[in-house]
Amino acid sequence: MKKLGVAVVGTGFWGRNHARVFKELEETELLAVCDINAERANSIAKQFNVKAYTSLGKMLKRKDIEAVSICTWSINLAKGALAALKAEKHVLVEKPMASSVKQAEILRETAEEKELHLTVGFLMRFIPGIQHIKEAVENKTIGNLVCATAKRVSEWPERIGDVGVVKDTAIHDIDITRYLFGEEPTAVYAKTGNMKHKKFEDYAQIMLTFESGKSAFIESNWLTPYKTRTLVITGSKAIMKLDYITQELTIEDAKETMQPRYSWQEPLKLELRHFANCIAGKEKPLTSGMDGVKALQIAEAALKSSATNRMVKLR
Ligand SMILES: NC(=O)c1ccc[n+]([C@@H]2O[C@H](COP(=O)([O-])OP(=O)(O)OC[C@H]3O[C@@H](n4cnc5c(N)ncnc54)[C@H](O)[C@@H]3O)[C@@H](O)[C@H]2O)c1
Numbered sequence: 001m002k003k004l005g006v007a008v009v010g011t012g013f014w015g016r017n018h019a020r021v022f023k024e025l026e027e028t029e030l031l032a033v034c035d036i037n038a039e040r041a042n043s044i045a046k047q048f049n050v051k052a053y054t055s056l057g058k059m060l061k062r063k064d065i066e067a068v069s070i071c072t073w074s075i076n077l078a079k080g081a082l083a084a085l086k087a088e089k090h091v092l093v094e095k096p097m098a099s100s101v102k103q104a105e106i107l108r109e110t111a112e113e114k115e116l117h118l119t120v121g122f123l124m125r126f127i128p129g130i131q132h133i134k135e136a137v138e139n140k141t142i143g144n145l146v147c148a149t150a151k152r153v154s155e156w157p158e159r160i161g162d163v164g165v166v167k168d169t170a171i172h173d174i175d176i177t178r179y180l181f182g183e184e185p186t187a188v189y190a191k192t193g194n195m196k197h198k199k200f201e202d203y204a205q206i207m208l209t210f211e212s213g214k215s216a217f218i219e220s221n222w223l224t225p226y227k228t229r230t231l232v233i234t235g236s237k238a239i240m241k242l243d244y245i246t247q248e249l250t251i252e253d254a255k256e257t258m259q260p261r262y263s264w265q266e267p268l269k270l271e272l273r274h275f276a277n278c279i280a281g282k283e284k285p286l287t288s289g290m291d292g293v294k295a296l297q298i299a300e301a302a303l304k305s306s307a308t309n310r311m312v313k314l315r
Helices: 015-024 038-048 056-060 074-084 100-114 129-137 165-181 267-279 289-308
Strands: 002-011 028-034 052-055 067-070 091-093 118-120 145-153 187-193 203-209 215-221 226-234 240-243 249-253
Touching: 002 015, 002 056, 002 267, 015 028, 015 038, 015 067, 015 226, 015 267, 028 038, 038 052, 038 056, 052 056, 056 074, 067 074, 074 091, 074 100, 091 100, 091 267, 100 118, 100 289, 118 289, 129 165, 129 226, 129 240, 129 249, 145 165, 165 187, 165 203, 165 215, 165 240, 165 289, 187 289, 203 289
Parallel strands: 002 028, 002 067, 028 052, 067 091, 091 118, 145 215
Antiparallel strands: 145 226, 187 203, 203 215, 226 240, 240 249
């Protein structure tokens, strides 16, 4: 089998996981890593026996690199992704995809013009329980959807200094709500603020409403001293609860409480294998550039809602 030649840009906390998984997968061959921090790039390159670059331009000249993961600081994601697309590489850009909707749109349009695969790192879609919930929503075993409640709270990861909790953390739940509901929210109301972080919001409560009457409540913060990542989906016939950390799914209906058993799987491995298989034309993309644009639009509307203390309508 011909392996997909890949490289990782940004070898911090998350990028080094991308590098490890690309190295482990049968479908991919990790060829290089790039980081503006030479020491970091060299140490990861040495660990995985690949070439280190500090210049993205230089690395992108390599013809054997067909696809790249962009895992830089969030403010630099769009610039790196655009350079890679312009160099004819397929791209997985980490969330939040870009610093603004405008930049995200440029990425989406460039990928479309060049007929390249562009996807966004919405990792939660690859938690197996999410696929079970999606099935239950589609075949209506959960009944009609009423609402979703998501909680993603933990202490502030000090490495994040360029975006707030809405674009960094709540964006996962914004994306999952759109994905599971199969519908765009029509309005957003949010309250955000900062207790510890000097520059950006470190807590957010976001309510999304949908034309069909459904709604979603998203609670995110970098304050709570223990880590919780949960999702509750309420349907007219059953309630489904997912713990993203343990991957345990609980289904409660009028008669019983069930806990379907399936083995824990590393979501990043599922995501990067899917990325390679999409490029090879073997799978249909689960997440598009448009999903990234839409999630960012909703995140920006949430920030606007909080700043203006009003509900913001979404087109
Ligand atoms: N999908 C997920 O679940 C998930 C999880 C964690 C992080 N992330 C995302 O991954 C990205 C990286 O997060 P992190 O926690 O690894 O951050 P980090 O600060 O640990 O690492 C970022 C690295 O990027 C490098 N860098 C910055 N600008 C660069 C540039 N222009 N070119 C090359 N290298 C550059 C930095 O030197 C640093 O080594 C963020 O956008 C974050 O939102 C996603």
